[in-house]
Each structure stands twice: as structure tokens, then as C-alpha cells.
Amino acid sequence: MSLTPLAAQADDGDAMYRATLTELNGSGGSGSFMLTVDGDDATVEMNWNGLAETFKDGPFPHVQHIHIGGQGKCPTPSADKNGDDVISTPEGQASYGGIGTTLSVKGDTSAKSATDITIAPGGSSLDYKRTFKLNADTRSALKDGTGVVVVHGLDPSTMSKKAQKAKSPLVSSLPLAATAPALCGPISAAPTGGADTGTGSTSGIEHAGLFGLGGLLIAGGVLAGARLRKTAKAS
């Protein structure tokens, strides 16, 4: 897989990351995210469902990214600063930061393609697997635990009247609904190694001390008995 054997020896080795995606802005969706690092490459697997299905008679585009450089968290409702009942992408940035990697279905995966809906997945659900070169910023954010997966695109009918009419703060040709976050999940590294779930107390012999004590007592009794018999014989 990796064409760069030297890089594969890099300090982080082959790490694995996971995120559980939960709804933002009442999108009703949920999902799961997995990223495995293999040298310079990252393989992302992603499944989500329950998001807006159609947009202007086509599949609803859901741009999705690994956000970096924030607090590594998903925003809470208090992030809605303008009171339109929608946490817009900029409003969420204090929590999850800016864009590190675009999880497109083909082509560019850099932040430059962040709002390119032509290479974004579409429809209400996704079964995604893609291997691409992971950029250094995203890689270090993952290590720091500040990476957050965000999937964008809300069903306008679930939004307030005011928000329905609003334009996207990111792409003026799109409505707010198209770019507002719908799913969010902080990325964390899978635990390294196995689990330390035993002491071995039930393996082998328990109460070795008791066996020792019992053995001593028996030996003592036998010795004493033998001496008695000896003295008895001697007499």
C-alpha cells in the first residue's frame, strides 16, 4: 500500500482513529468514522445516514471534512450567536476549528475543495471508503486529539423561517442549509495494545501459603510422633 517505506517507519507508526457522528442542528442523522494511517496514506471509512435526501431534484450534496485547529469538540447550541436556531459552520469553528482535509468522493482532498459540491457525497446516507495522502496538518491534529469530523448540509424544512432564507456564510450562491453542519464527531485514537484485565489470581495455585502452613504442621506432627515412637522403643 505504502510507496514510501521510509515514511512508514515514522514515529506514529500505524495509528487508528475513530469517531462516532452525532447530529447537529437537529439533522436526525448519525454515523461512524474510522481512519487508519499507513505510512503517508490514510484510509477513511465512513457510514452515515438520516440526512437530507434531495436538493433541487438532485441528491443533496453533503460536503464533509476533518476539521482541525479548534478545541477538538463539537459545538453546543450556545454556539448559535445570531439566534437563528442554526449553528452555522463559522459559528461552530470555535469548537471544531478550520478545515484540514476534505473528505471528497474523488479528486482533491485539501481544504481548497472544502465547498466543492461536485465532488461531495450526496443523498441521505453514505457508505464511504477512500485512501488518500494525509496532509501533515491533519496528521498532527489527529495526534493532538483536535481533529473533528463534520458533515454539512441540512434539510431546509427542519430550519427556522429566518434560517431557511439565509445565504450560506461560506458560499454566497448556496443557502445556509447547504453548508450548515449536520453531523459532528470528535476523532480519537483507538487505545494502543490490548486490555490489562487480569492479575492471574485464579490461574495456577491459590493459597500457596496455606499449603505451606498445612505441610509444616503435618511434618511437625509426624516428626513429633516419630520421636515419641523412638523414645518408646528405646525404653
Add this chain to the structure above:
Amino acid sequence: MVEHGAAAPSQRARRRALSLVFMLVGVAVVVFAIVSQVNAPTAPGSAAGTIDPPQSTSASPSTSARPSASATGTTPQSSPRKSKSQKPTTQKPRTVKPRTEKPRTEKPGTEKATSRKTRTKSRPLLPPSKPVSISIPAIDLTSEVFAIGKAADGTLRAPEPGPDLNKVAWFEDSATPGQLGPVVLEGHVDTVEGRSVFFDLGRVRPGDEVTLKRKDGRTLSYTVDAVRSYPKSRFPTEAVYGGDISQSTLRLITCSDFDRRTRHHQGNLVVFGHLRTTAAGS
């Protein structure tokens, strides 16, 4: 007789009694020690079963077309304990099979390929809610569940001495029951106090049922797919913390393979399962 005479009869009797008492007490102590021996935990019977098998029902168009119906079906409120009679007939009975049996489709590639082809859409599941208790009827296990995280060195913390030592722990960065992805739970096989909550985990077999109760009161039923033991040095991180994330899966982890020389467990036992579908659960 005469020389020893002065001390003789009574002292000898006392000595004899004393030696008898010594022996009796010694035997009693040894018997007690033998009786209080604990059997070593059971190792998994075989490598039978498949990790994260593709779910046949999710391939059916009718199921994926009505996601809400199947989502409610994932939370059977009717007694999940009836499961024993409901074990899928395709599962092998709980007999110990020879280890020579080849594990089927262990290669992720082949499994993935199948599941991806047959699956059109993964089903919407449930909003997050932490697990609060676990039950495995086949080994008479019930336990409270508490949340646990990673240690500073990046390893999974283990339940520590105190009130939670012998409870099952849920890894807080894993999915909650009913979300896509693996719900990861761990428990000690034994502790300094003796046998612990997952002592009998090695007796679990494919087809057994595991129920998880969520904080929101819902009870979800999982079916065991595979039971495996791995050396800790080759712990299958991707299969345990990842696997097929298009469905809700279950991982139960404990220690296995105790090495008497190093006084440490060399391996981990992992039970793999998936959320029971509507068809199998009703």
C-alpha cells in the same frame, strides 16, 4: 523405661496428642486450600464464527427502504431472554470444536467486499445513550456498566481497585449501544480478589445473546458472532475498535493466556457480536 520413667507416661500421652493435633490441623488447612482453589478461566472453544458478518436483512430492499421501522425493531422490549430457543439454526451448537478448524473469512478484504455489495444503505439507528448494564444469560452474567477512558500512555484503562473493580467498563470513545460502529466493553477475568466479572467470558459461543441496557431505558440485544483469543502483542486494534462500522457491533474484552513464569496474562479474549436485527429479534 525406668530412666525416662519420671516424665514418661503422661508426657508421652501429651506429646502424642500434640502431634496428632498438628497433623489434623495441617490436613485441615491443606483440605481448605484445595477446596478453595478456583478453576482457571475457560479458553475460547474454537475459532468458529465470523467477525462482523454481513447482515443479510440489511440487504433486503424493504428493510432499508423503511429505516424508521427497522430502527424501532432494534429495541425489542419483549423479553430478550427467550433467546436460547431462538438461536439461529445456522449457528453451530456450543460444543468445543477442534482448533484445527479454519477461521472463515478472517481477511477483512473478502468480508468487506461481500458486505459492501449486499448492503445498499446502512440503517439509521438510535441517538446516543450510554450503556448502564449488561447481561449474558448463557453464562449467568449481569453487571452494571460504567464509563472508562484511555490512560495517559494511550492504552485502555482497566477497572481499578474500588467499587468498580469487578464491574464491566464501557470505553467512552466507542459507540453507545445502537449507534453505528463498535460498542467496546471490557472487564477483568480475575483480580487480586479472585475471579472477576468476565471470568466465564471464554464460555460464550457464537449465537449467544448479550443484552445492553442504555441510560434512556432501552434494552438492545446483540448476537455473538465470534470468540477469539489474541496475544497482546498482536492485538487486532482495527477489528476491535473498527471492523464493519456500517452496523452496530459489540466487543467484549478480557484477559487470557496467563503465563506462570511472567505472572502476566499474555493475551486478550475478545467476543465479537452485532446488533440483532428485526427479523432475528422478534
